[in-house]
Amino acid sequence: MKSLNLSESPMLLKISFNKLLEQYEDLANHSDEFISKKAKRVLNTAAAYPELREGFTDYSLLHKYKDEIQIILQDSFSPVLTNNEIKTASVPFENVIFNSSERFKNIVKTAGKDFELTIKNMPKDDKYIIACTIILNFCYGYTLNFKRPFYYEIPDANGIMRYYKILYNADFTEIIPHKNAPKITRKDYDELLDNFENIALWKEKFPPESYTFKGFVISNIFDVTDDQSISNIKSTLIGEDKRKDEGFMEDFYDIFRSLLGLKDIKVGFSIYNKEEDNFERVYGEGMNSFLLNNKEVSNCADALCNWSYNRLLIEKKYFSVSHVERMFEKSKGQAPHIKVLHEQGIQSAIFAPIANDEGVMGILEIVSEKPYILNSINAQKLEDIMPYIVSAVERSKNEEEHLIEAIIQQECTSIHPSVNWRFVKEAKNFIRAQAEGKEPSFNKIAFDNIYPLYGQIDIKGSSEARNSATQQDLILQLNAAKSILEKASKIEELPIYDQFIFQIDEYLIGLTTHFQVDSEQQITSFFNHDIEPVLSHLTSVKTLQNEIESYYKNIDDTVKVVYKHRKQYDDTVALINKEMASFLDKKQVSAQKMYPHYFERFKTDGVEHNMYIGESITKEESFNPIYLYNLRLWQLQVMCEMENVYYQSQSTLPIPLDVASMILVFNQPLSISFRMDEKQFDVDGTYNARYEIVKKRVDKAYIKGTNKRITEKGKITIVYSQKEDEKEYLRYIKFLQSKHYLDADVEILELQDLQAVTGLKAIRVSVLYHKDKKDKTFYTYNDLMKELKA
Incomplete structure (x- = not known):
């Protein structure tokens, strides 16, 4: 015998059609002859098999009485609606389905042979306690509401996950206490209310199999893929920790695929920087931007054409491109957003501004490598989810601002944790004064009667070391310039070259004998105002080009002088x-x-x-x-x-x-x-x-x-x-x-x-x-x- 009671429970489960048959007994006396005859047929079918009314725990009897059960449930599962309704008859908790509509069967069949039907949101660990709460409601009249939305997740023929909400009809069930079942008093009930997780207490009040469940439930199932997808997007965006997971973006793709009913799509984001009029990449695991492609940042005017710029950033409205290849040919590759999609092999796309009352914060990008997959029709579905995306981006923006402030405070104006309490106290006083309409002021933060300790590990001879490095760099640069000028004076006999060589020799003597604080400034000014114009003039002399190039290779791009030893x-x-x-x-x-x-x-x-x-x-x-x-x-x-x-x-x-x-x-x-x-x-x-x-x-x-x-x-x-x-x-x-x-x-x-x-x-x-x-x-x-x- 294969028992229905596979797990420990306060209730002994029995499949029974007694409550349903009782309704047919009333219908047998109905004034409508057709209804009366149909009821009597059902009752006659069940009469030959008392187990169907008394109840049974042997799972195999479901197959034995398959035909009789189908007759008994004929009105509940109308043949006329079987291809439209999604409906099952089952045993609660154990998820045993023994009758279903044709549409439900087709949905499960389409999911594939390896698919295993399970109820989502059914808390396995709390199943015993949930059964106890049902007994409290059913047998003792308490109104404990422990209902949660249960649903199935079933993939369709394209592998896209669809969501089906389950609503239970328990009209045909009864719960009967055994003689040894402890009677629950008001005191017991009050104690249980504060001890949901105390399984030992619940088992004391409701011992295993101290009640009998007789009957079955009818599940009316509805396709809520759109609603659930929106809910999933909302909860995913709200979950801060989830957004840090490596698989976050792939899960996000799946949610959009379910919402749009499309398998071959990807989702990207780009940030809009209003001050710079730029699009910027969003940093994070799996994050991508199809508008930017491989760029970190792009000016909006370079990423969009005039029409798309106005549509997204001025009008704050979405638009779609159903056939990228056709638009690429039509625009002759001149439309920047079409060109970047074409380069990535994308054939259809939707761009939607993420905007609030203050303006656009970013762009949502949905793309596919197939034409016509994304278009202005299915883009309408974004209307339902954009408020949640906007809310998430607003919060993310605020978090980033707070993080930036925290980093600035940590790196630049840090408040040490040991005294932070004092600043918090004054900040609270400041806020309280504001709330009371007073003129707020941040009072002086002071600590009295404390002992100081000071220490340092100092670089010995730092000034001398810095001066030595400066001397070496200046000598290198002066000698390099002198070498060029000596060769230039032989090619072009100009007295000014000799004068500059003389000046360099003067500086070299000064550096080696009496280096002064202003020596660096004087020599740097000499290079900028005197030597630079000469070198610029000499670049046309072929015999000096290599040496001049070598000179400039040693010049630092930032400080514009030789910066080797100082660096x-x-x-x-x-x-x-x-x-x-x-x-x-x-x-x-x-x-x-x-x-x-x-x-x-x-x-x-x-x-x-x-x-x-x-x-x-x-x-x-x-x-x-x-x-x-x-x-x-x-x-x-x-x-x-x-x-x-x-x-x-x-x-x-x-x-x-x-x-x-x-x-x-x-x-x-x-x-x-x-x-x-x-x-x-x-x-x-x-x-x-x-x-x-x-x-x-x-x-x-x-x-x-x-x-x-x-x-x-x-x-x-x-x-x-x-x-x-x-x-x-x-x-x-x-x-x-x-x-x-x-x-x-x-x-x-x-x-x-x-x-x-x-x-x-x-x-x-x-x-x-x-x-x-x-x-x-x-x-x-x-x-x-x-x-x-x-």
């Missing part, structure tokens, strides 16, 4: 800054987890960073000086690690520059406030300004009584003013010496007085280096240089 220097500084900043940012993630604090960094000739820590920043009464000490130790350790990271990568840089690290200790709490004009925090008050003065000048300070800078390559310098700071950092140094971060050569030095600042001292100690990350040997700076050169 190497600039590239080196950029790489150092990028690597050091990236390393520091990564380390900051773990530091914030220890205790939240404000952090900012700047790229100059090296990387500087500021940190502020204190209770007013964290917004909680949790600050303890231990967190300040911890952050100071963390900073010192990270500076040692940054030195190692730099020197391990130094050999890969265009120029092997040196760096020097420094930490400034300030042991008094201070106040900072956000300067709206500069979009950054700065210290508040006259006393606190002393800290900023020291920060800006200390790295250029000299050791007292000498002409040596306080910062030195291979060493970390810790600048301070209080004896307590010295003791504290000597403890940290001793600890890091035990961890082989620092060497034993600790120096205590006094600094020469700075303007308005006196009494500063410094601890200086050598960093221990590794050749690479795997190297466990420790080196001083000089040892490391020897090892790297070996």
Whole structure:
């Protein structure tokens, strides 16, 4: 026996025609003789087989009583309408169909032998609970609405997916509780309302097979492909995560294919940039534009003819091209949009503006490689879906604007997460004042009683390195120009050539003996105003053409001078800054987890960073000086690690520059406030300004009584003013010496007085280096240089 009850359920399923036969019993006494006789025929057919009324669970009996069932269901499945109606008789939940109209059979047959009919949106996991809710409605009179739109997805002969909505008629069903079925009270019902996912509770109230379902359902099925396609387009466009999926565009194609009933179509988009009057490509997985083809951007006047430009962008109306080849010949290939379609092998197309009240935002492009497939008739169907596409593009445009603002804020005017709460608070106050009709103002953002930490890893001798690079570039260019002029003076004896050669020699002497700040500007002006016209004149001299071409090959297109050594220097500084900043940012993630604090960094000739820590920043009464000490130790350790990271990568840089690290200790709490004009925090008050003065000048300070800078390559310098700071950092140094971060050569030095600042001292100690990350040997700076050169 093949049972209908294939899965666990509170109901024992039985196919029964009892409720239908009861209606025929009433019709048997009908005054209309024809109706009466027909009813009696049905009743006589069923009378010989009591199972048809009592119900059965054996699936095989459906075949045994096939003819009798067909007679019983004859009125429900009228032969006159069988080729028009889409209808089935079935058992609920198990999707067992035992009678259907001819049209339904043909639809399933057309789908192919491999097609498996399944109900979409039928939640398999919740089937038991759904059955329980039906019992509550049917047997206890509660009105629980758990109806969801069920439908079939069935491909047609062309492979296009069509959608069929299922409406159930349950007039011929009955649900009977067994003797052992627990009676559901109001208290039970209230408890169940709040426990939909508690399957154990539902099974307690409705044990398996504690009720019997007798009967069958009739499914009236309707082709809702157009409605479902529109709904699918809407939900697909709304789903932000879906739009990021690789298969998004292919799914989108399928939806359009279903809507238009066409298999061989593709969909593309292009963005309209009103300011530039350009069409631009949409970036995303699978996105394409048939109007742009392989271009990233195109002026609208170059992509459209006058008529199509006016139609799409001025009138904001769609148009179709049903036969591209014919239009290409008619326009003699002069219509840009027809030409670009022809080049891609497209034979029919629809272009529709995606527009709102503010104007056109983009173009929807539907194309086919077959003529006449797309035309002005089926283009009418776009009327139903364009509002959803417009809505999606509006939202996408807003999201892009927000993303651009976020990137600008992140890259240019970043608000650190540790203080973001304060800005949010003021923004809310601003909005509240506006809503109340008051004059809104963004109040001052300030934090009091916080401790500063400052550090920098600076390129040693950056000015000298930059000047040296500039000298080398100028010498290269001067010698190249001199060589050309010397040869030109032999071909054409003009005194002006000799004068220019003399001037070049003067510049060369000046570069090698006393390079000055304005030397670069003077020589560049000489090239632009004097040498350029001469070279332009000499290009006609064949014997000089190769040398002049070689001269210009070495000229940078942007700055218009030789930029070889300076570029190497600039590239080196950029790489150092990028690597050091990236390393520091990564380390900051773990530091914030220890205790939240404000952090900012700047790229100059090296990387500087500021940190502020204190209770007013964290917004909680949790600050303890231990967190300040911890952050100071963390900073010192990270500076040692940054030195190692730099020197391990130094050999890969265009120029092997040196760096020097420094930490400034300030042991008094201070106040900072956000300067709206500069979009950054700065210290508040006259006393606190002393800290900023020291920060800006200390790295250029000299050791007292000498002409040596306080910062030195291979060493970390810790600048301070209080004896307590010295003791504290000597403890940290001793600890890091035990961890082989620092060497034993600790120096205590006094600094020469700075303007308005006196009494500063410094601890200086050598960093221990590794050749690479795997190297466990420790080196001083000089040892490391020897090892790297070996």
